[in-house]
Amino acid sequence: MTILINENTRLLVQGITGHEGRFHSEQMLAYGTNIVAGVTPGKGGEWVLKGKIPVFDSVRAAVEVTGANVSAIFVPSRFAGDAIMEAADAEIPLIVCITEGIPVKEMLQIKQVIRQKSAILIGPNSPGIISPPRTKVGIIPGNITKSGSVGIVSRSGTLTYEVVYALKQAGQGTSTCVGIGGDPVIGIDFIEILSFFEGDPQTEIIVLIGEIGGQDEEMAADYIANQITKPVIGFVAGQSAPADKRMGHAGAIIERGKGTADIKIKALRNAGVQVVKYPEEIPTILDSL
Amino acid sequence: MKLHEYQSKDIFNTFQIPIPRGRLASTPEEAKLIAEELGGPVVLKAQVLTGGRGKAGGIRLVRSAEEAEEVASKILGRNIKGIPILRLLVEEAVNIQQEIYFGMTVDRDNGQTLMIASAEGGIDIEEIARISPEKIIKVGIDPLLGLLDFQARNLATEIEISRKLWRPFILMAQNLYSAYENIDATLVEINPLVITERSQLIALDGKITIDDNALFRHPEFLDKRDTSAEAPEESEARKFGLTYVKLNGQIGCLVNGAGLAMATMDIIKHHGGQPANFLDIGGGASAEKVAAALRILLADSRVNTVLINIFGGITRCDEVAHGILQTINSMETDIPFIIRLVGTNEREGQQILSEAHCQTAQTLQEAAEKAVAYSHERLP
Numbered sequence: 001m002t003i004l005i006n007e008n009t010r011l012l013v014q015g016i017t018g019h020e021g022r023f024h025s026e027q028m029l030a031y032g033t034n035i036v037a038g039v040t041p042g043k044g045g046e047w048v049l050k051g052k053i054p055v056f057d058s059v060r061a062a063v064e065v066t067g068a069n070v071s072a073i074f075v076p077s078r079f080a081g082d083a084i085m086e087a088a089d090a091e092i093p094l095i096v097c098i099t100e101g102i103p104v105k106e107m108l109q110i111k112q113v114i115r116q117k118s119a120i121l122i123g124p125n126s127p128g129i130i131s132p133p134r135t136k137v138g139i140i141p142g143n144i145t146k147s148g149s150v151g152i153v154s155r156s157g158t159l160t161y162e163v164v165y166a167l168k169q170a171g172q173g174t175s176t177c178v179g180i181g182g183d184p185v186i187g188i189d190f191i192e193i194l195s196f197f198e199g200d201p202q203t204e205i206i207v208l209i210g211e212i213g214g215q216d217e218e219m220a221a222d223y224i225a226n227q228i229t230k231p232v233i234g235f236v237a238g239q240s241a242p243a244d245k246r247m248g249h250a251g252a253i254i255e256r257g258k259g260t261a262d263i264k265i266k267a268l269r270n271a272g273v274q275v276v277k278y279p280e281e282i283p284t285i286l287d288s289l
Numbered sequence: 290m291k292l293h294e295y296q297s298k299d300i301f302n303t304f305q306i307p308i309p310r311g312r313l314a315s316t317p318e319e320a321k322l323i324a325e326e327l328g329g330p331v332v333l334k335a336q337v338l339t340g341g342r343g344k345a346g347g348i349r350l351v352r353s354a355e356e357a358e359e360v361a362s363k364i365l366g367r368n369i370k371g372i373p374i375l376r377l378l379v380e381e382a383v384n385i386q387q388e389i390y391f392g393m394t395v396d397r398d399n400g401q402t403l404m405i406a407s408a409e410g411g412i413d414i415e416e417i418a419r420i421s422p423e424k425i426i427k428v429g430i431d432p433l434l435g436l437l438d439f440q441a442r443n444l445a446t447e448i449e450i451s452r453k454l455w456r457p458f459i460l461m462a463q464n465l466y467s468a469y470e471n472i473d474a475t476l477v478e479i480n481p482l483v484i485t486e487r488s489q490l491i492a493l494d495g496k497i498t499i500d501d502n503a504l505f506r507h508p509e510f511l512d513k514r515d516t517s518a519e520a521p522e523e524s525e526a527r528k529f530g531l532t533y534v535k536l537n538g539q540i541g542c543l544v545n546g547a548g549l550a551m552a553t554m555d556i557i558k559h560h561g562g563q564p565a566n567f568l569d570i571g572g573g574a575s576a577e578k579v580a581a582a583l584r585i586l587l588a589d590s591r592v593n594t595v596l597i598n599i600f601g602g603i604t605r606c607d608e609v610a611h612g613i614l615q616t617i618n619s620m621e622t623d624i625p626f627i628i629r630l631v632g633t634n635e636r637e638g639q640q641i642l643s644e645a646h647c648q649t650a651q652t653l654q655e656a657a658e659k660a661v662a663y664s665h666e667r668l669p
Contacts, residue, residue, distance in 0.1 A: 020573060020603060078505055098603075100572065103473055103503035104395050108432035111400040127602055139572075139602045141632045156548020157572070158600040161632060162653060165600070182547055184397040211548050215398050237551035240536075240558045241567070248532040248547025248569035250502060251397070256415055278556045280654050 002131035012068035021074035031142040032134030077101035097123035121187025127157035127179035148173015151197035154209035170283030182249030190220035212238035221267035297495030311380030320361035324354040388481035410481035473503030538563025541592035562661035572603035579612025606638025
């Protein structure tokens with residue numbers, strides 16, 4: 001078992017005819033993901049990816065014809081909020097938004113709508129999800145992971161690759177790896193993913209990768225202390241970051257002395273999480289468990 | 290993007306939030322002229338994007354137009370925290386009876402907007418939070434419903450605004466919320482919001498931060514960004530869609546992804562080195578973008594070593610390699626480059642770089658150790 005995605009995933013790609021959408025759809029297909037449809041308004045009726053995948057004008061039409069149950073969004077930021085809303089309206093239960101740069105006010109509204117629809121939104125500004133060996137939704141490179149028992153949840157993209165790659169190099173595999181996104185307002189957070197991992201028989205150990213800004217890691221620490229029985233290893237990026245400077249991710253900013261790496265590391269350690277100093281230390285710690 | 294007080298007040302004025310009469314002056318003569326127009330005592334306020342203006346002598350009450358000219362000549366051109374004072378807001382002095390803190394901001398943890406108020410206005414909100422947190426009242430605003438009148442009325446009650454001022458306060462709250470929504474602000478702050486001796490509500494100061502991600506739908510702000518408070522490299526980087534933050538060390542870092550860029554800085558520090566910067570080239574960067582990033586990075590004269598750490602997902606290692614090669618071929622530099630390329634198209638990338646005689650590394654740890662060793666060797 002894995003979480004969120006598996007061989008029953010029927011993926012729809014919103015923005016499949018765009019530059020990034022096409023490239024990463026090819027990658028997902030090559031990895032083994034069951035892509036059933038694409039959506040690009042105005043390009044309905046076309047077939048893409050060597051004529052294998054039909055393109056629809058709307059998410060609703062794509063779902064009706066193909067039974068898609070997961071959507072990946074590669075639409076440019078100014079249209080991505082609308083794309084999420086369209087997927088939610090078509091009752092897609094799992095929406096993964098790769099796009100970065102959606103205005104935060106739009107996200108506040110989207111979050112409310114998603115709650116009402118009881119859909120799961122991953123992202124925005126997420127690298128997606130991968131359940132090795134054959135299913136991935138998003139842009140996480142397939143060749144850097146292998147199937148195994150470590151569940152990974154992260155606010156970052158490439159830093160996550162670093163961790164799954166280090167695991168693979170050390171011969172350790174991943175059950176599912178989820179990037180929840182680097183924006184200040186995102187769909188589901190650490191806590192929900194942690195609860196999925198706790199309930200997933202394949203996952204034996206959980207790795208949580210956080211970064212400065214907000215209180216997500218602190219809240220996750222609280223949840224881990226009370227609800228998680230599996231061992232958790234943590235890493236928090238931004239220990240050398242100055243205050244009041246946005247470190248790339250819109251969410252990665254130490255505001256008013258809150259959300260520093262030190263506070264987060266302390267909270268995680270108090271919850272029994274083994275916090276490492278750098279990502280490549282994780283496999284060593286795993287071996288010692 | 291942060292707006293100046295005068296820019297924030299222009300927006301308040303557009304949204305019918307009362308502000309003191311006044312105008313912007315960039316010379317002592319202009320300050321005198323404006324003071325004459327206003328008549329009576331005026332306040333001169335330095336327009337710099339930093340806190341603590343009052344303590345640094347950047348806000349002065351003067352009694353006459355002549356005094357305004359004299360004081361303006363002393364303030365203009367001075368620095369506050371290293372930022373030059375180029376403009377003064379000259380405003381009528383207001384008779385204050387009560388000072389309130391009033392603001393709205395995004396509450397990221399709960400996915401809503403928070404309306405925040407305190408009867409203890411005029412001082413820093415963090416200061417209020419420290420001394421008397423119970424005096425800060427917070428009300429969550431549903432993003433789909435917007436601000437409801439009763440929420441503003443209840444808030445007015447909590448901070449003990451007298452009944453006869455409820456109506457103007459609710460109006461002001463609604464206007465502030467309209468401004469906050471319309472301009473895609475992530476923060477609007479009136480501190481202090483004053484009640485005058487004649488029972489009027491006036492926004493005596495204003496602070497607004499606009500969501501950078503929403504600037505595409507606000508062309509009106511494009512030329513309003515004040516870059517005087519940031520390093521020149523930061524402004525240059527923005528032109529290319531790069532995120533650069535200047536730090537104090539010698540190891541220039543170029544990384545894709547914010548989390549990995551932070552982790553790269555952290556590991557450099559862990560090994561005893563000092564990062565010169567945070568630089569995220571973002572996802573899917575082109576060779577040109579990488580070359581621009583390297584130019585910006587190498588413009589910092591303290592940089593004695595460059596560490597490039599790329600983990601390709603949406604970014605392709607061959608594109609990055611082309612950018613590196615362009616830079617190495619076009620610039621005469623003896624600064625060592627330590628390069629690590631992993632992920633999408635890594636083999637193609639390494640192939641391209643094999644002609645360039647760069648130091649390569651397999652792991653982040655190896656890259657950091659090498660960079661720190663080179664950097665230490667090259668320290669004077």
